[in-house]
Amino acid sequence: xxxxxxxxxxxxxxxxxxxxxxxxxxxxxxxxxxxxxxxxxxxxxxxxxxxxxxxxxxxxxxxxxxxxxxxxxxxxxxxxxxxxxxxxxxxxxxxxxxxxxxxxxxxxxxxxxxxxxxxxxxxxxxxxxxxxxxxxxxxxxxxxxxxxxxxxxxxxxxxx
Numbered sequence: 469x470x471x472x473x474x475x476x477x478x479x480x481x482x483x484x485x486x487x488x489x490x491x492x493x494x495x496x497x498x499x500x501x502x503x504x505x506x507x508x509x510x511x512x513x514x515x516x517x518x519x520x521x522x523x524x525x526x527x528x529x530x531x532x533x534x535x536x537x538x539x540x541x542x543x544x545x546x547x548x549x550x551x552x553x554x555x556x557x558x559x560x561x562x563x564x565x566x567x568x569x570x571x572x573x574x575x576x577x578x579x580x581x582x583x584x585x586x587x588x589x590x591x592x593x594x595x596x597x598x599x600x601x602x603x604x605x606x607x608x609x610x611x612x613x614x615x616x617x618x619x620x621x622x623x624x625x626x627x628x
Contacts, residue, residue: 471547471548471549472548472549472550472551473509473510473548473549473550473551474509474510474516474550474551474552474553475507475508475509475510475519475550475551475552475553476507476508476510476516476519476520476523476552476553476554476555477504477505477506477507477541477552477553477554477555478505478506478507478520478523478524478532478535478554478555478556478557479505479554479555479556479557479596480505480506480524480528480530480556480557480558480560481556481557481558481577482558482560482574484574485574485575485576485577485579486574486575486576486577486580487505487506487528487572487573487574487575488503488504488505488572488573488574488575488580488583489503489504489505489506489527489567489569489570489571489572489573490502490503490570490571490573491503491504491569491570492570492571493567493568493569493570493571494568494569494570498545498548501584502584502585502586503573503575503580503583503584503585504585504586504589505554506523506524506527506528506567506572507519507520507523507524507527507552507555508523508526508527510553516537516553517535517537519553520532520535520553520555521535524557524560527567527569527572528564528565528567528572529562529563529564529565530560530561530562530563530564531560531561531562532557532559532560533557533559533560533561534557534559535555535556535557535559536555536556536557537553537554537555537602538554538555538556538596538602538603539553539554539592539595539596539602539603539604539605540552540553540554540602540603540604540605541553541554541588541592541604541605541606541607542604542605542606542607543588543607543609544606544607544608544609545608545609546609546610546611554592556596580593581593586607586609586612586614587613587614587626588605588607588609588614588617591605591607591617591626592605595619603619603620604619604620604621605617605618605619606618614626
């Protein structure tokens with residue numbers, strides 16, 4: 469049986485680089501030891517925008533002053549089917565706090581590709597640089613291996 473849920477993911481861009489979370493602290497974490505953005509599950513009755521504001525505040529202590537929806541990602545990983553609303557922001561305020569799920573680290577944008585990240589993340593980071601419109605990206609994994617991808621409904625050859 470397929471488990472389907474909706475989440476948000478946000479990358480904050482600041483003078484120090486891009487805020488990434490090194491997932492090291494959570495038990496049974498599908499993202500264990502990987503670097504990802506901040507975000508989480510959309511709660512009952514909550515919009516994706518409300519979720520990303522709440523999750524960024526909970527995980528970082530920072531307040532999003534403005535943000536932009538950049539992509540709708542569909543992850544198919546073994547028996548998980550996850551729709552993720554991907555946001556970016558370069559307008560936030562407050563004081564960063566430590567996070568219970570991992571270590572928050574500012575990473576220079578050009579070094580992100582060298583980190584332990586999901587193969588599909590390399591694809592959407594490239595698209596975030598190349599495109600200004602909202603795009604749809606489907607990433608299919610078997611275990612940790614990316615086996616297929618589709619951009620705006622069209623399959624394409626994976627090159628990472």
